[in-house]
Amino acid sequence: MDMGVLLVFQNYHENVTDEEVFTHDLKLGILAEEAGFDSVWSAEHHFDDYSMCPDNFAILSYLAGKTSRVKLGIGAAILPWNSPLRVVEKAIMLDQISGGRTLLGLGRGLAKMEYETFGIPMEEARDRFNEAAPMVMAGVQSGVVEGDGPMYPQKRAVCRPAPSAGVSWEGRLFGAAMSPDTVPIIAQMGLQMMTFMQFPFEKHAEIINTWKQHFRDAHHTEPGPPVIQDFVICHEDEEEARRLAYAHINRYFLSVIKHYDFAGKHWRETKGYETYQAGADMIREAGMEAAADAYVEANIYGTPQQIIEKYAYRHEMIGDFLPNAAFSFGGLPLAEAEKSLKLFGEKVIPEVHKMTDKVPAEV
Numbered sequence: 001m002d003m004g005v006l007l008v009f010q011n012y013h014e015n016v017t018d019e020e021v022f023t024h025d026l027k028l029g030i031l032a033e034e035a036g037f038d039s040v041w042s043a044e045h046h047f048d049d050y051s052m053c054p055d056n057f058a059i060l061s062y063l064a065g066k067t068s069r070v071k072l073g074i075g076a077a078i079l080p081w082n083s084p085l086r087v088v089e090k091a092i093m094l095d096q097i098s099g100g101r102t103l104l105g106l107g108r109g110l111a112k113m114e115y116e117t118f119g120i121p122m123e124e125a126r127d128r129f130n131e132a133a134p135m136v137m138a139g140v141q142s143g144v145v146e147g148d149g150p151m152y153p154q155k156r157a158v159c160r161p162a163p164s165a166g167v168s169w170e171g172r173l174f175g176a177a178m179s180p181d182t183v184p185i186i187a188q189m190g191l192q193m194m195t196f197m198q199f200p201f202e203k204h205a206e207i208i209n210t211w212k213q214h215f216r217d218a219h220h221t222e223p224g225p226p227v228i229q230d231f232v233i234c235h236e237d238e239e240e241a242r243r244l245a246y247a248h249i250n251r252y253f254l255s256v257i258k259h260y261d262f263a264g265k266h267w268r269e270t271k272g273y274e275t276y277q278a279g280a281d282m283i284r285e286a287g288m289e290a291a292a293d294a295y296v297e298a299n300i301y302g303t304p305q306q307i308i309e310k311y312a313y314r315h316e317m318i319g320d321f322l323p324n325a326a327f328s329f330g331g332l333p334l335a336e337a338e339k340s341l342k343l344f345g346e347k348v349i350p351e352v353h354k355m356t357d358k359v360p361a362e363v
Contacts, residue, residue, distance in 0.1 A: 001315070003352050004039035004324040005032040005341070006075060006229055007059070009052040012255060012331040018052055024334045028327065028341060029063045033070045035345025039103060041073030041324060044081075047117050050259035057090040064098035072098050075194065075227075075324075076105030076176045079136070080128035081118055084152050087132075088139035089159050095140075100167055104140065105194050105227075106133050107176035110273075111260050126272035127151055133175070133189055140169050171224050179275045183207060187214030193226035197298045198279075204228070205317045225320040232325040233301040233332075234344040245301035246293070248330035253295040255330065257283070300325065304347035311348075315355045323352060 007029055011021040029040045042059045045051035053059055060072040072094065077087050095102040108129035109115065115122040131149040139145040143163045146156040174194045175186030186193060193211045197204065208226050215223040231249050235241035257263055267277035283291045300307055311323060325344065328337035 001225070001320050001352055001355050002038035002071075002322055003036075003349050004041055004071075004073060004227070004322060005029065005037050006041045006043065006324050006326040007053070008043065008326050008329050010252070010255065010329050011049040011052060012251060012329070013334075014331075016334075018049075021328075021334075022052060024337075025328050026059070026062065028338065029059075030066045031338065031341060032345075033067045035342055036349045037070060037345060039071040039073050039322075039324075040067070041075035041103070041105075043075050044078050044107075045111075045259075046081075046114050048111075048113065048259055050255050057094055060102075061094055061097055064094065064101065071101045071103050073103040073174075073227075074105050075103075075229075076107035076174070077136075078107050078109040079132040080108055080120055080125045081114070082132075084132040084135040084139065084147070085145045085154055085157055085159075087136050088143075088145050091136075091140050092143065092159055092161060092163050095167070096161060096164060100164065103172050103174065104136075104169070105174040105176060106136060106191065107194075108182075108272075110178065110276075112264075112266065112270075113259070113261075122273070123271040124151065130185065133191070137169075137173055137189065137191075140173075174227060177207075177211065179273070180207065181272075181275055183211045184214045187211050187223070188218050190215070190219055192224045194229070195226065196229045197231075197300075198295065199298050201298070201314055201317065205314075208318050208321075225322050226318075227322045227324055228314070229324040229326070230300040231329055232299065232307070232327055232340065232344065234304060234307055234327075234340045234348065236303060236343065238303050238306065241302050241306075244332065244336065245296050245299075248332040249296045249299050249301065250292045250330070252330035253292045254288070257288070263288070304343060307344070307348050308351045311352055312355060320356060 007025045009022055009025050011018050032040050042053050042056035044056045046054050056074050091104050108125045128151045131151045135147045143159045147154040173191055175191030176194045177183050177186050212223055231252050233241050233245045262280055263283050267273050327341040
């Protein structure tokens, strides 16, 4: 299985500037290749210290020039905030700059504050995504973007530079699925699944295998492996790993609650996001401290051997997947994040690479 790194660009530090955090995380992207990772990803977020990466195409174009081997993952382009035509143009350019190393994730976004700042009704998110995603998927392959839908009416546009001749995007297109109603949509579209760890893996396994079955039913073939994103603390000392996890993965969870207003009551009235209300209600009922502890346990922390065992357990349940790890988040000291990434690269990645099935497992 391939192993990736997600760059978060989160400034939850004291007396550290945004520029220092940003340039540090860029360096982690370069270090990831040296440490043996197979891909480097960047999210798209705006207007908050939660995640400072307003243009992940620009971030990965920079890394394309600083690396030679790692794949470069857009994780993801938030389609309701971007013109499908511009997403296609940028994806084709990044693919040519990097020599065909681009992985393109597509998402619809989740933060009310980002939608409001852009002046885009959040209630339109589902319709915008459903209309734009097929335009992008067809466009990166053909170099032609057109559409007659209500959200993105687009007269025929021919992108230049044109896609490289003979280059296929099969296996390189992903869809973010963080709610049950998104799973069948991305499966129907033929997108590989991307998800963040939120709860015990047994529950994630059910959702992932549901996506696999929808994909098989729609396309009569096996889907590619899903991307599973964790926030990771890797340390030689078991107790120190736990201490850092409960300090900083916990803090990252609180930043998620704040950024997305996950404990709010607006989800029920927001078209396309109604299923998130159940999760918000559960957080309020369980209490923030208990919810944060559960989030820490859902993600990955421990010694290299403990982490290997956690990945092996997941592999037994769902077969091959693409594990992604974020190392810099939640105010974790920058030097500590770098140490964690290097240790992970030295001792965990070689074992993850051995975890490969010829036939995907099923629960």
